[in-house]
Amino acid sequence: MIIAVASGKGGTGKTLVASNLYRILSENNRSVALVDCDVEEPNIINFVPHRLQREIEVKEYRPTINSDKCTLCGKCAEYCSYNAIFCEPRSHYIKVIEELCHGCHACSLACEYGAIESSSKKVGVVSLYSNKDKICIAEGKMEIGNHSAISTIKATKSIFDTSEYQYIIYDSPPGTSCPFMETVLNSDYVILVTEPTPFGLSDLKQAIETLKLMNRPFGIIVNRSGLGDNGVYDYIKSNKYSLLAEIPYDQKIAKLYSNGELIVDYLPEVKSLFEKLVNELNNL
Numbered sequence: 001m002i003i004a005v006a007s008g009k010g011g012t013g014k015t016l017v018a019s020n021l022y023r024i025l026s027e028n029n030r031s032v033a034l035v036d037c038d039v040e041e042p043n044i045i046n047f048v049p050h051r052l053q054r055e056i057e058v059k060e061y062r063p064t065i066n067s068d069k070c071t072l073c074g075k076c077a078e079y080c081s082y083n084a085i086f087c088e089p090r091s092h093y094i095k096v097i098e099e100l101c102h103g104c105h106a107c108s109l110a111c112e113y114g115a116i117e118s119s120s121k122k123v124g125v126v127s128l129y130s131n132k133d134k135i136c137i138a139e140g141k142m143e144i145g146n147h148s149a150i151s152t153i154k155a156t157k158s159i160f161d162t163s164e165y166q167y168i169i170y171d172s173p174p175g176t177s178c179p180f181m182e183t184v185l186n187s188d189y190v191i192l193v194t195e196p197t198p199f200g201l202s203d204l205k206q207a208i209e210t211l212k213l214m215n216r217p218f219g220i221i222v223n224r225s226g227l228g229d230n231g232v233y234d235y236i237k238s239n240k241y242s243l244l245a246e247i248p249y250d251q252k253i254a255k256l257y258s259n260g261e262l263i264v265d266y267l268p269e270v271k272s273l274f275e276k277l278v279n280e281l282n283n284l
Contacts, residue, residue, distance in 0.1 A: 002162065003281065004187035004216075006172035006180060007194065008203025013223035013247065014193040016257055018171040019047040020264045021191075024274040025167050032136065032167045033160040037183040039124060039140040039152045044171050046260045050129035050137055058124035058140075058155040060103040063096050069115035070094060079110035099147060124152030126159065136165070149179040157183070176203075176210045184211065189284060190218040191244065197228040201235055208241070219244040219280075244280060245273045 005018040018034070025032045036042040063076075063085075072094060077087040084100035085107055087093070098121065108116040123146045129137040140156030142149055153173075160168050170187060173179040184190050190211055194204040204220070211218050219242035222232060226249040236243050247253070247270065256263045264271040 001166070001189070001281070001284075002168045002170065002187045004170040004172050004184040004190045006184055006190055006192055006207065007174050008176055008192070008205070008207035009199060010174035012174075012193045012195050012200060012203075013221075014174070015044055015047070015171055016223065016247075016253075016263070017191060017193050017221055018169050019044055020262050020270075020274055021277065022048060022169050023262050023264050024271070024278055025169070026131075030167065031165045032169065033165040034137045034169050034171070035156055035160065036137075036139040036171045037153050037156055037179070038171055038173045039142045039149045039156065039179070040173065042139045042141050045129060045137060045139055047262055048137065049131050051131075053128045053130050053135055056126045056128070056155070057122050058126060058152045059120040060123045060151050061105060062098060062101055062103065062119045062121045063107050064117045064119045065094055065096060066115045066117050069113050071113055071115070073112075075110045075112070076107035076116060079106045081106065099145075102148060103151070123148075124155065126152070126156050128159065136160075149173065150182050153179055153182045157186075176206045180207075181210065181214065184214065184216055187216060189281065190216050191221055192218055193221045193223055194232055195224045195227065196222055196230070196232045198231060200228070201231045204232065205235070217284075218242075221245045221247065221277075223247045224249040245277050247273065 005014045007014045022032055022034045036044040072089040074087040077085040082100045082102050084097050086095045124142045127139045128135050138156050138159040140152045142152050170183050172183040192207050194200045221244050225246035253263050256266055264274050
């Protein structure tokens, strides 16, 4: 079962939920993999025991123009949806703008003269960690200056599959843009983490609308329950969405989290919440 833990905004507690869910699911000899897809700011390894085993470079296709074969016809530039090729035939000038290139290969398909040749660029790295004696944690991290997270997220997700692991947990990037959509794309269930504030409600609505378009089943966890107002609860109730759990607004939780500790190891009442969550997931 692939479970994505996501949120419509940053700072709601999705990493807290993902890391503690991993801890509870790992009990009773279950095989569980944890995948940090928040490749711009990965941090989940700060909360789980780990040992680095190896790193895998993530590379993307980049076109190189062979000036001996190029006729400056401009078809490659015409076909590029991202304006990543600048062609000025009158000045006998053509250039690939790497910062805009998405590696889609459209230019090479458009070129009739074989002038577009393949090269690659490092866009990220996937670090593989073991917990005890088995690799079960993958962390993706983008290269500084790279414009797109998608290739690194895809590479990070590809490390584990359900034929080997009973559960795979994705810690999703925040928001509802392409990185979020790429992360939840093949998930069996999405846990949306929100907070009971006007901002939390606004971004929860956006996340739910996106998941509906993608036809992904979901449930909601309210973190920092007791903070803010009842807007989130009224919205969940009126739409008959599944409220999976409420994590209390508690200074003890904040201190444990800021020290990189798993709250289920210290707070029995919170551990009970996550055990009930696991039971609900098993009954889906």
